Structure formats: C-alpha cells, structure tokens
Amino acid sequence: MVVWTDQERAYIQDIFSKLNYEDAGPKALQRTLIVYPWTQRYFASFGNLYNAEAIMSNQKVAAHGVVVLHGLDRAMKNMDDIKNTYTELSVLHSDKLHVDPDNFRLLADCLTIVIASTMGTSFTPDVQAAWQKFLAVVVSALCRHCRLFFPDYRPNTSVRNTWAAAKKAYLNLCPAAVKPQDTMVAWTDEERAAIQGVFAKLDYESVGLESLTRCLVVYPWTRRYFGGFGNLFNAEAIMANPNVAAHGVVVLQGLEKALKNMDDIKNTYASLSELHSLKLQVDPGNFQLLGDCLTVVIATRLRTEFTPYIQAAWQKFLSVVVSALSRQYH
C-alpha cells in the first residue's frame, strides 16, 4: 500500500479544494490534445478537433475535462486504495478504449501545468512533490489492467522519447549503406517566436534555482549527482544552497545555447552530452524530469500567458534539447 504523510494528504486535499473543475478540467484536456496531438485519435466521436482553436471551443472536450477531474476526485477520496478504486476505469481505458497507457502521464503533466499556472508561487516544490506522487499512483492504478494482460509492459518515463526510440530501432535494422541522414528539426516562425518569448521573460537566477530545486525535491534520486554541493537535505536547504543557485544559472545558460542554435541543437550539445554521459554518468531519463520542472516553474511565472500554443512550442524545444543531450548515450 502507498504510504502518505499527513502533510502530503493535506497538500493534495488543499489543491482539490481550490480546484475549479469547470475551468481546470477543460484546460488540462485541451492542452493534452494540442501539445500531444496523437491523443486526439481517442476522441474521434467528439467532432471537430482539427486545430487548436477548434479544440479550445469544442464543448465535448470541455465536458470531458470535467469528467476526468471528477474521476481524479475519486482517487483523492480513496487515497489508501486508489488501485481498487480505479479497477473499472482501468478496464475501460484498456479493454474498451484501448488508450495507450503512456498517455495518462501526458494528461497528468498537462493538469500539473494548469494547476501551477493557477496557483502561482503557492505551488511550492513540496506541494509539487506531493502532487506528483499522487498522480504517479493514479497513473499506475489506471495502467494496472493493461499490466495484468501485458506483464512485460512498462510505462515509459517519457513517451516523448518514443519517436526517438522508434527511429533508433529503425536505424539499427537498416544496413549501414542505406541509413538515412539525421533529419533537421523544422521550426515554424510562430514556434521560434514563442520560445524566444519565453526566454525573454525568464529571470535566470530565480528560475534556474527553483527549477533545479524542484527537480531535487520532487525526484530525490537526482541529488546523488550533486554530492559535492553540500546540504541538499530538504526543500529549504536546497533553496538556500548557493551551489544549487549557481548551477541553476549554468543550466539556463546551457539552454540558451540551444535557443541561439535552434537549427543545430544536436551538434551544439555534442560536448555537453558527452560530459553528462561519460563523465557525470547522469541517467538520461533525468533530463526530461529537469525539463518538466522548468516547465512547471515557467507556468507559475507566466500563468495565463503560458498558453497551450506556447506550451506546445516550448515542449517541442525541450524534447529536442533532451534528445540532443541523450545523443552520446546511443
């Protein structure tokens, strides 16, 4: 059974008590469909999902967003037995709807962004840690039925890397002579403007510190890489740690290099990727986690300005960064 501290229960209940289901539910589902367009295929009966505007004004999407939040509400009311509470819902999503379970994580992440942009700075690292633990249990319970029938199935920590994994498998099958060249990422003018707009609003010192802090608090195993940084005992200690603050700025400056070389992020990051793999031996799954924490911090800062369109461009940028950083591991 999952063990919850009183503090975690209090944080999660507090989030639900402040949640406006009619607002947050639709926004979370809209973002999922816009940022991860392959999720649209499950909602064919919902009518027009042709583009972002259509999704935003689709009443069925809005209504279903509220249904999803009421589904989550059941987990909050049964925190000590989420697994059994979700038996039917897990069977429905697996057997009837055939939802790829990796998508649960994506919807959960979009809901986190909506909550972060609504709560702002009161969505602290400790609150986020409790919330992400709750969502991880929900996702695992929803995936349970799928796992019973496909015991080898393991949800990806990052479905966003699925494309890269498929491409790698394909390349491995190809004889060397016919291996295609790496294709360049194409950016629209709107995407470039959106990403530059986000950077222009970032205060590197506070955003860098908070992103790295969240990563170390929400995913505590990442602390092991920073053994030389001194006291990382809890959120307060991490926030007050000057080494974390300095390194947060270094990470953002590293990201800025990608921004300035958007058409060749892969080569721009060749030595950084080598450093993280060969010297620091950072598990590449962690790049996504730090990227996710940075996205949450951005949502708490930009709030309603962090629209689904901007999020979509931003997440594309981060996925290219993560893939480039992971490149020397292949």
Ligand code: HEM
């Ligand atoms: C946090 C994760 C999720 C929760 C809590 C959740 C909850 C629910 C609930 C409560 C229902 C209504 C069940 C009923 O009518 O008895 C539902 C239906 C459905 N869900 Fe999910 N869901 C989640 C994730 C997803 C994802 C990721 C997808 C696909 C990308 C998805 C696709 C659907 C579809 C297609 C339906 C049926 C919609 C309809 O025809 O009305 N769900 N979900």
Ligand code: HEM
């Ligand atoms: C968005 C992803 C990331 C970016 C852009 C990034 C960027 C950087 C940069 C620019 C440096 C300094 C390199 C140098 O000194 O030449 C660095 C160092 C380092 N990074 Fe990352 N990094 C990322 C993710 C991570 C993750 C996820 C971890 C571990 C969980 C990590 C652990 C480290 C460590 C331990 C160092 C050396 C710190 C020191 O001793 O000063 N990095 N990173």
